[in-house]
Amino acid sequence: MRGKKILLGVSGGIAAYKACALTSKLTQKGAIVKVIMTESAREFVQPLTFQALSRQPVYTDTFDEKDPKKIAHIDLADWADLAILAPATANMIGKLANGIADDILSTTLLASRSPVYVAPAMNVHMYDHPAVQQNMKTLESFGFKFIEPGDGYLACGYVGKGRLEEPETIIDVIEKQETKTSFFKGKNIIITGGPTREALDPVRFFTNHSSGKMGYALAQAAQQLGGKVTFISGPTSLGCPAGVNCVEVTSAEEMYEAVLSGFKDADLVIKAxxxxxxxxxxxxxxxxxxxxxxxxxxxxRTKDIMAELGKRKTHQFLVGFAAETDKPIEHGKEKLKKKNMDAIVVNDLTKDGAGFGEDTNIVTYINQKGLEVSLPRLSKLDIAYKLFELMEQDMKDDQP
Structure with missing residues (x-):
């Protein structure tokens, strides 16, 4: 964190008091912290508190332009290396997801091009509401990074998920994330996702149940980790992750051609x-x-894309996915060896929470050296980040 220019956005919730501790700990680590507060946040904590802890000015009003040569919220957005929204209320999350900019915090964050970390805090039922969940998914698709709330006693008296994560944990997550970014930054990463469709006649085709969600999550995570990502996707309804070069294909042959066209310059290929x-x-x-x-x-038979990549591999790190219903680990290891992959991610479709179309997954990562790491049921985006941690270590080990 030393030397990092950090914008800390504080929205109106009782957890605003934790933002004081977060400001103090970031400053102690050598970061330069500028705080932006909403009007509601000032009902819980006074701006003077943040000013004393950060030794920096605190911003509370879009129209309070301290320097006539600059537009404050644009200047702040351009200044920051990263932004943290903590606590992030349901209201502020909804504003950002829908492009509403009606105060200095929302206008600044919508103008920012730096990474934005969002730490939600609210009642457990508010957090679980479909509108809030959808807004968070929308922000994730825009490239915002979430630090999930913890479980415990809430100020409203409920017990459940919704507590703002502790300042130490927020800092730890961001430090690990920013460190990971430096390894993947600039690396050419090809990721495939979704199903293919094989035409029979003008109105019929053969396909499978893949939703493309795992590939989408991998592409989103890879981009957020600094990679130059090409996402080659079969037909889905997911759209394109922010900042990713998306290539739409339909058939297995089209996917084969698309993958091979960029394979020579790729550093990492993940075939999901x-x-x-x-x-x-x-x-x-x-x-x-x-x-x-x-x-x-x-x-x-269609062409076996991964088998062909395994034959042509020079410096590329190859990771495959295997969705199995019978002896998943055994069959995954066979594919790993047979197709000359560096690692394979195996999931058992018979497990609850690991099937096609799910928002979660349960997987086992296996590499050529015999490492097996089983990941529990997690969101597909969380799975993606944990897989990149494993791939990073393997790729570092392979470096001369």
Whole structure:
């Protein structure tokens, strides 16, 4: 944190008192902290408290322009190396997710191009409300990074998830995140995700249940960690993560061509897509009409993308995914060796919370050296970050 220019945004909740301790600890670590407060936040803590702890001016009013040569909220947004929103209320999260800028905190954060860490704090039922959850997902898709609240006794008397994480934990998460960013910064990363569709006729195709959520989470995390990310995705409804170069494909053949086109310059390739193993041998140019007799469709193999990458590999680090329903670890290890991958991520589709379309996953990371790390049920974005920690260590170990 030493020398970091940090914007600390404080919105109106009882947890604002913890922001005082956060300001003090950041300053003690050598960071330069400038605090922005909403009007509601000032009902809980006075600006003078933050001024004394940070030894920096505190900003509370969009129209209080201290220097006529500068627009305060734009100047603050440009000045910061990173921003922290703690506590982040449901109201402020909703504003940012929907582009509402009606006070100095929301205008500054929407103008910021630096990393923004969001630490929510609110009643457990507010936190679980679908609107709040959707707003947080929207902010994640914009590149905001979340520090999840803790479980415990809340000021309202409820017990549950919603407590602002402790200042020490917030700082620890950010320090680890910023350190990780330095390793992946500038690295060319190819990630595949989603299903493929193999046409039978103009109205029918073969596909699978993949939603693309795991690949999307990996692409989002890789971008936030500083990578130059190309996300090659089959048909999904997820859109493109912020800051990521997205390539849309439909068939296994199109995905094969897209991956190979950038493979030479890639540092890391993560193949999380559920690519069809077979496709119809004949594609009809007209709709096949219903008939009384059984319909027999001859299928042929598609190209094995990872096997081809394993043959061509020079300096690239290759990571595959294996979704299994029977002997997942055993079959994952076979694929790891057979296709010359550096690591494979195995998930058992029969486990609750690990299937296609889920927002969570349960996986085991296995590398060529025999390391096996099982991750419990977590959100797919959390899984992505933990996988990058493992990949980072493996890639460092492989460096000469």
């Amino acid at each position: 897509a559920a690519v069809a193993d077979y496709r119809p041998k004949k594609v009809y140019d007209h709709k096949i009409k219903k008939q009384m007799a059984p319909l027999i469709i001859e299928m042929e």
